[in-house]
Amino acid sequence: MKLTVLGATGGIGKEIVRQALDAGHEVTAVVRDPARLPVTGDRLEVFRADLTDPGALRPAVGGRDAVLSGLGARGRKDAGIAARLTRTVLAALEAEEVRRLLVVSAAPVGPAPEGDGFLDRAVLGVVSAVLKDIYADLREMEAEVAGSGTDWTVVRPPRLQDKPLTGRYRTVVGGFPRKGRFIGRGDVAHAMLGMVGDPATVKQGVGVAY
Template sequence: MKLTVFGATGGIGGHVVRQALDAGHEVTAVVRDPSRLGIDSDGDGRLEVVRADLTDARSLGAALAGRDAVLSGLGARSRKDAGVAARLTRTVLDAMEAAEVRRLVVVSAAPVGPEPDDGFLDRGMRAIVSTVLRDVYDDLRAMEAALAGSATDWTVVRPPRLQDKPLTGRYRTVVGGFPPRGRFIGRADVAHAMLALTGDPGAVKQGVGVAY
C-alpha cells in the first residue's frame, strides 16, 4: 500500500514508519523536523519525507495525493500541548477530503473509550488517571468527535499505558470495547496494530481497544 504517516517522529509514529517499510509498503512521512525521523533512506526509494505545515490543509495535498491510507500518531506529549490532537486532526481531515483519500487510522487512549468490566480497582485507577489528564483526554474526545463527523473511513486505536518495549506482535484487540484487565502495551505493538487494522474492513468507523 501507499501510506502517509503523520506524527512520524513520535513514539508510535516512528514505529509505524519502520514497520510499514519492513512490510514492503511505500511510506510518506510528514514531519516538521526531518532530522528527528532518524531514517535517512530505506534503500529502495519507498520512503518519502515531506516537511509540511500541519496547520494548513493546502500544504498537505502533495503528501496525500494517490495514497491508499493515512495513519496518524498526532497528539499531545504533555498537558501543556492539550488541544493539538483535535486541531491538527481536523487539518488532516480537510486535506484528506480534498485529496479524496478515505482510510484513516489514528491513536487515541483507553480512557476515552468505553469502560471495561475490570473490577473496582481498575475502574478507580482509570478515574484517577482521567482526572489528572483531563485536558489531554478532552482533546482526544474532541478529535474522535471530528472523526465521527467526517466522511473518512476512520478507525481509532485506544491503548492503555504505553511502554517502550520491543515489538512482540502478541496483544489483544477488542472492536468497540477494551481487553479486560489490559493495563499496558508497547508503542511498537500499537504501531503493529494500526498497520494490521488499516486493511481490516471490520474496524472501519470503530474504536478498537488494544492491550497485552
C-alpha cells in the first residue's frame, strides 16, 4: 500500500513509519524537520510540509491508500494543536479525494470500559482533570473527524510507554479493554497498521491496551 504518516517524528509516528516499511509498504513521512526522523529506507519519501496549509499538504496525501496521523499535543502548552492541524489534514484529504484516515486520540476521550472498578474510575478522573485541556482538544479533533467525509478510525490508547513491539494487546471496537492501563507506542503503531484494511474499524473509535 501507499501510506502517508503525519507526525512522523513523534513516538507513535516513527513506529508507524518503521513498521510500515518493514511490511513492504511505500511510505510518505510528513515532517517539519527531516533531521528528526531516524528512519531510512528505499520506499520512504520524507516530505517537509507546513501543516497549517492544506494546499502544501495535498501532494503528500494525493493518491495514497491511507493516511495515518500521530499528531497531537506533547504537553498541556500544546493543547489545541490536534484539532487545528487535523482540520488542515481533512481539507487536504477532501481536495485529493483520499478517504481512509486513522488518527490517535486517548482512552479517556472514549467510553469507559464496562466492569472497571472504583480505583480505575478514580484514577481516570484524576488524569482527566489534570489533562483536561488536552482531552478537550482531542474531543474537538474527534468531532471534526467524525463529521468529515472520510472513512475514519479513531484509535484510543491509555498511558503510553516506550517499550519494544510485542504484538500482544487487546482492541475493542466502540469501547475500551477492561483494566487496560498501559500500552507501548510500538504496539499502538502495529494496531493502527492492522486497522487500515479492517472494515470493522471504519467510522469507529477503537480502544487499544495491554
